Amino acid sequence: MVAMKSRISLLILALVLVFTLTACGPKSSGSIVEGKVNVVTTFYPIYEFTREIGGDDINAINLLPVGVEPHDWTPRSQDIVNTSKAQLFLYNGAGLEGWVPNFLKGLDSSSKVEAVEVSKGIDLIMTDEDDGHDHGGSSEEDHHEDDADHNSHSGDSLHTDPHTWVSPKSAIIMARNIKDSLLSVDPEHKDGYEERYNKLAERLQALDSKFEQELTKLPNHEIVVSHQAFSYLARDYGLDQHAIMGLSPDAEPRGQDLVNLAKLVKDEGIKYIFFEELVSDKLAKTLAAEAGVSTMVLNPVEGLTAEQEKNGDNYFTLMEKNLQNLIMALQ
Numbered sequence: 462m463v464a465m466k467s468r469i470s471l472l473i474l475a476l477v478l479v480f481t482l483t484a485c486g487p488k489s490s491g492s493i494v495e496g497k498v499n500v501v502t503t504f505y506p507i508y509e510f511t512r513e514i515g516g517d518d519i520n521a522i523n524l525l526p527v528g529v530e531p532h533d534w535t536p537r538s539q540d541i542v543n544t545s546k547a548q549l550f551l552y553n554g555a556g557l558e559g560w561v562p563n564f565l566k567g568l569d570s571s572s573k574v575e576a577v578e579v580s581k582g583i584d585l586i587m588t589d590e591d592d593g594h595d596h597g598g599s600s601e602e603d604h605h606e607d608d609a610d611h612n613s614h615s616g617d618s619l620h621t622d623p624h625t626w627v628s629p630k631s632a633i634i635m636a637r638n639i640k641d642s643l644l645s646v647d648p649e650h651k652d653g654y655e656e657r658y659n660k661l662a663e664r665l666q667a668l669d670s671k672f673e674q675e676l677t678k679l680p681n682h683e684i685v686v687s688h689q690a691f692s693y694l695a696r697d698y699g700l701d702q703h704a705i706m707g708l709s710p711d712a713e714p715r716g717q718d719l720v721n722l723a724k725l726v727k728d729e730g731i732k733y734i735f736f737e738e739l740v741s742d743k744l745a746k747t748l749a750a751e752a753g754v755s756t757m758v759l760n761p762v763e764g765l766t767a768e769q770e771k772n773g774d775n776y777f778t779l780m781e782k783n784l785q786n787l788i789m790a791l792q
């Protein structure tokens with residue numbers, strides 16, 4: 462009993478130690494090209510779909526730098542300058558970028574940029590999980606560190622789960638919203654946008670069918686993940702998600718939940734704990750060691766690592782790997 466207790470406190474201690482701080486990342490890449498339709502996107506999946514659909518008719522600038530995860534990122538003054546000069550600003554919405562309302566207010570008064578929430582039309586998932594980032598509400602200041610500490614875990618307030626893009630079913634809706642917004646700011650290039658959109662939509666439909674076929678025939682459906690980023694994937698493909706952390710990967714883990722999760726892993730015969738590349742894997746490894754199982758990557762596609770960018774990875778290659786890992790873990 463004593464040994465058990467000390468193992469639990471070691472587990473909790475390890476959790477506290479691996480609680481990582483968000484580094485101040487490099488600045489966004491890309492700059493305004495005069496004479497082009499300039500489109501500013503907030504983070505990777507939207508950037509990729511926008512470039513696919515926009516082709517040579519647009520110049521896309523992604524705000525979030527490579528290797529940075531989006532939950533705690535906030536824009537810099539150069540981002541305001543660029544966005545003020547752009548024709549289109551595409552953001553995920555659904556609570557991902559809490560800084561957007563103030564950012565839009567801060568744009569140059571002469572700016573004609575059209576701002577579009579790319580997740581509109583998706584049936585959003587509400588959760589009582591702490592998401593650890595602010596929602597740009599009325600009088601909130603940008604004190605991210607404080608949020609996680611002061612939010613209670615009482616579960617009496619609901620948050621929107623922002624991770625819409627992780628399900629190919631919502632990605633299809635997002636691609637359509639991006640196409641429609643390009644048509645609205647640049648109707649002259651309608652044919653090109655439509656043609657490239659149709660190709661992308663076809664690939665997304667194929668990915669969706671593959672997820673559906675492969676996942677529904679697997680005997681197991683319980684997944685344990687480090688950050689709660691797979692609710693849409695779970696809902697759309699019949700999985701059951703258990704998360705170590707909340708919606709943001711830097712929300713503080715709860716010791717008792719970990720003990721319960723370790724028990725669940727043992728009771729359900731779960732073989733792998735999933736982790737992701739953009740945040741520390743130590744938490745997942747700690748739980749895996751505690752439960753005597755292995756770890757494996759499940760990527761929430763919130764951004765590319767420098768390595769993945771070099772390899773030419775994209776939404777499709779990463780989701781394909783996710784599917785292969787899910788198949789391996791759930792059979």
Ligand SMILES: [Zn+2]
Nearest residue numbers: 690708709710
């Ligand atoms: Zn996330």
